[in-house]
Amino acid sequence: MENKKELRSWLSNMGLSHPLVIAGPCSAETQEQVLTIAHQLKDTDVTVLRAGVWKPRTRPGCFDGVGEIGLKWLQKAKAETGLLTATEVANVEHVRLALEHDIDILWIGARSTVSPFIIQEIADALQGTEKIVLVKNPINPDLSLWLGAIERLYRADIKNLGVIHRGFSTLEKTQFRNIPEWKIPVELQKRFPDLPLICDPSHISGNRDYIFSVCQQALELSYDGLMVESHHDPDNAWSDAEQQVTPATLETIMQDLKVKNRVK
Ligand code: PEP
Ligand code: MN
Known part of the structure; x- marks a missing residue:
């Protein structure tokens, strides 16, 4: 698409780089971990620090996030590095706390996008917000659920919306943790051509290779951004260890990528 950048209004209005690079750990683990990673990412192409503080684990008994205190670590990381902050919200209380801590970008995870009830509750809680809200695709390859979530958020007058493609569950044995099915986000873009489209290669791959x-x-495919899980000590990460890369590796990846229309 020609002049895609101009169409992606909040990216250019907010002076954000194109492609937008969001990176950081799957989970906030400790204050020291969040700050270490933020400082390692700050002089790279990364402009937004991500970290999950409420983790939607498939099975019980796993590390399920540090909760509200992690938002304070993100705030501290922003104050020290200037990086914008992003975290996942999955219910009304998460939204309230994320707004209270002035997190810059809220994302809705793949396990929430499947539920119209959850999406409607989040949309109502965010009614009219100026915050950037990113909607991951549902875990299953169902375009309608993804479209429905976007429609609910637009109806709640949330204007700075974007989507994250994180791949889809499958019974097939493939190299990927979640198969990309690239045609599904292409279809979504046909319906919502102004919506910034971000790729999450970490949850697609499941493997740093x-x-x-x-x-x-x-x-x-002219995506507008990347969200990459990055940890200073990936092998010892408390969640998604196999797919995280160090900030140094991420920098090498970014340098090697052939990027069209890079805007700083
Ligand atoms: C995450 O980003 O860490 C996450 C839980 O992602 P998803 O909702 O794509 O599984
Ligand atoms: Mn993860």
Whole structure:
């Protein structure tokens, strides 16, 4: 698409880079971990620090996030590095706390996008917000659920919306943790051509070896951004250890990527 950048209003209005690079750990673990990663990311192409503080774990008994205190660590990281902050919200209380702590970008996870009830509750809680809200695709390859979530958020007068493609569950045995099914986000873009489209190569890949190639594919398809899980000590991460890359590796990946229309 020609002049895509101009169409992506909040990206350019907020002076954000194109492609937008969001990175940080799957989960906020400790204050020291969040600050270490933020400082390692700050002089790279990354402009937004991500970290989940409420983790939607598939099975009980896993680390399910540090909760509200993690929002304070994100605030501190922003104050020290200037990076914008992003976290996942999955219910009304998360939204309230994320807004109270002035988190810049709220994302809705794949396990929430499948539920119209959850989406409606989040949309009502965010009614009219100026915050950037990013909607991950549902875990299953169902375009309507993704479209429905976007429609509910638009109806709640949430204007700074974007979407994150994080791949889809499948019974097939493939190299990916979640198959990309690139045609589904393409269909979504036909319906909502102004919506910034961000790729999450980490949850697609499930393995750090494929991060580069998934990022490259996304940029060839003119995606507007990347959300990459990055940890200073990936092997010892408390969640999604196999797919996280160090900030240094991420920097190498970013340098090697052939990026069209890079805007700083
Ligand atoms: C995450 O970003 O860490 C996450 C839980 O993602 P998803 O909702 O895509 O599984
Ligand atoms: Mn994760």
